[in-house]
Amino acid sequence: MNLKGTLPTLILEVLAQEPSHGYRIAQKIKQSSDGLLDFKEGTLYPALHKLENEGSVESFDGIENGRARRYYRITKSGRKALNEDRAEWQQLSRAVSMILGEA
Amino acid sequence: MATLDSWLNQAVRRLSKDSAETVRREIQEHYEAALEAALAGGNDSQQAERMAVQALGDPSVANRQYRRVLLTSSEAKVLRQSNAESQMFCSNGWTKWVLLSAPGALLLISAIALAMHMPSLARGVLALAIMMALFFIAPFLPIYTATRGRIFRAIKWSLMIGIVALVWGPDSRNWIWLMSCCFYPVLYTEWKRVMIRRKLPISQWPKQLYL
Numbered sequence: 245m246n247l248k249g250t251l252p253t254l255i256l257e258v259l260a261q262e263p264s265h266g267y268r269i270a271q272k273i274k275q276s277s278d279g280l281l282d283f284k285e286g287t288l289y290p291a292l293h294k295l296e297n298e299g300s301v302e303s304f305d306g307i308e309n310g311r312a313r314r315y316y317r318i319t320k321s322g323r324k325a326l327n328e329d330r331a332e333w334q335q336l337s338r339a340v341s342m343i344l345g346e347a
Numbered sequence: 348m349a350t351l352d353s354w355l356n357q358a359v360r361r362l363s364k365d366s367a368e369t370v371r372r373e374i375q376e377h378y379e380a381a382l383e384a385a386l387a388g389g390n391d392s393q394q395a396e397r398m399a400v401q402a403l404g405d406p407s408v409a410n411r412q413y414r415r416v417l418l419t420s421s422e423a424k425v426l427r428q429s430n431a432e433s434q435m436f437c438s439n440g441w442t443k444w445v446l447l448s449a450p451g452a453l454l455l456i457s458a459i460a461l462a463m464h465m466p467s468l469a470r471g472v473l474a475l476a477i478m479m480a481l482f483f484i485a486p487f488l489p490i491y492t493a494t495r496g497r498i499f500r501a502i503k504w505s506l507m508i509g510i511v512a513l514v515w516g517p518d519s520r521n522w523i524w525l526m527s528c529c530f531y532p533v534l535y536t537e538w539k540r541v542m543i544r545r546k547l548p549i550s551q552w553p554k555q556l557y558l
Binding site: 265266267270271283284285286287288289290291293294296297299311312313314 | 354358370372373374376377379380381384402403404405406408409412413415416417545546547548
C-alpha cells in the first residue's frame with residue numbers, strides 16, 4: 245500500500261521518537277505498519293531533503309558501527325508540522341470512517 | 348539486472364555536481380546497510396545485491412523527485428553566473444560608480460528631452476533609467492531579508508510591467524512577441540531563481556536570490 249503524500253508525515257513521526265538515518269527510518273516505517281506501507285526507498289531521500297529545506301528536520305553526521313552516516317533529527321517547526329498533520333489525518337480518517345459506516 | 352551504478356547514473360541525471368555527489372553518498376550508504384541486512388538474513392551475495400537495488404525502486408521516479416528538491420545543473424549554472432556577475436560588479440570600484448550613476452544621468456537626459464518637447468524620447472529614456480536603477484541600485488539597498496526581498500521583487504515586477512506600458516502604451520499587447528524574445532534570458536534566469544529559492548534554505552541564499 246502506498247498512500248501518496250503521507251511519507252513526510254511518517255518520516256517526521258519516526259524522527260519525533262529519536263534521530264535516525266535514512267535506512268533505519270525506512271525500516272521503522274515498514275515495521276511499524278507490519279509491512280503494509282511499502283514505499284520505494286529511493287524516494288525517501290528526496291522527501292528528507294524537502295523536509296530539510298522547509299526546516300522541519302536537520303541533518304548531522306554521525307557514526308554507526310564504525311561507518312559514517314547522515315543522521316536526521318526533527319526540529320521545533322517539524323514537531324509543529326507533525327502535530328498539524330496528525331490532527332488533519334485524524335479528521336480525514338474519521339470522515340472516511342463515517343462515510344464507510346464504520347464510525 | 349540493474350546494478351547500483353546504473354541506478355545511480357539514472358537517478359542523478361541533470362542534477363548539479365554537488366547534488367549528484369549528495370545523492371551518490373546517501374544512496375551508497377543506504378545500499379550498504381540494505382546489503383548487510385540482506386546478507387544477515389541468509390541471502391547469498393547476488394541475491395542480496397538484487398534485493399538492495401530493487402528496494403530503491405525506479406531510478407527515474409527518484410530522479411524526478413530529486414530534481415524537485417535538489418539543484419539541477421542548469422540552476423547551479425545560473426547561480427554560478429549570477430555570483431560571478433555580482434562579484435565583478437561589486438568588486439570593481441569604478442564600474443560600480445559608473446553603473447550607479449548611469450540611471451541618474453539617464454533621468455537627467457529624460458528631463459532634458461521632455462523640456463525640449465520630445466516626449467517619446469523622454470519616455471524611452473525614463474524607462475531605461477528605471478530599468479537600470481532596478482538592476483544596478485537594488486543590490487546596494489537593505490533588502491536582504493526574506494520579507495524585504497519578497498516586497499522588492501513584487502515592486503520590481505510591477506515596475507517592469509509599468510515600463511512596458513510606458514514605452515509602448517496601448518500597443519503593448521501587440522509587442523508581446525518582441526518583448527518575449529528580448530526578455531527571454533531575463534525571464535529564464537528569473538524562473539530559475541524562483542526554483543532555486545524553493546530548494547535552498549534561506550540561510551544559504553546568496554545575495555542575488557533576494558533580488
